[in-house]
Amino acid sequence: MVSATFRFYGELNDFLARARRGRSFATPCARAATAKHMIEALGVPHTEVELVLLNGEPRGLDDILEEGDRIAVYPRFTAFDVADVARLDQRPPGRVRFVADAHLGGLARLLRMAGFDTVYRNTLNDAEVEAIALDDGRAVLTRDRELLKRRGIAYGCYVRALKGEAQLREVVERFGLAERMRPFTLCLSCNAPLRPIAKAEVRDRLPPRVAATLDEFSTCDCCHGVFWKGSHWQRMAGVLNEIHCFPGRAIR
16 A cells, blocks of 8 residues: 545535545555546546646656655646646547436437537436447536446546536536537437428428418438427527527527
């Protein structure tokens, strides 16, 4: 066994035992334990960590801890006097895609509404979420910190907000998604792309008022749903505008 001293900053303290919050504390570590192993053993999912300082130097999560090491662990920053290269990569490369656990159905629908490919089924268990994240390179969204500690999960977010719209805002800010949104391009139920469809092809499936007043429609080739810019669309557009989904441009 070796002993190391840890200090967690900011919102990471929420994951710690109360006696360890906001202060440095020494703790025994298994021999050859990595920073990642100990950070998670203390209660903090590695997906919530953006910077690790080992004896004052920026290091990675896979560094093996030695006797007397001092480890400072930081969450996501808006500004910090350390080169960006020192920060841990929190976002999957390329197009950001998600898998939401079984308790985040409302958030999954809102992300799809914003145009983000999000796998969700209310029957998914932790092992299935992990497998989907690993196979597809998706970021995991959950309120279960133990899920984020699973070996196969490289990217993820512990969602703190309790209500769907606040959760959407949190995820957009966390992954820097504001300018990447493509609203109303995915089916909220199927996660499949929507495509325009002529009014004549769906007229017999429209409510009389909709058929009389609207001319633009889209459809999902999986569930065959038909969508239009009605009152629900207007309310959802308002939600996206409130979180500045397209800075300087409103959805109309």
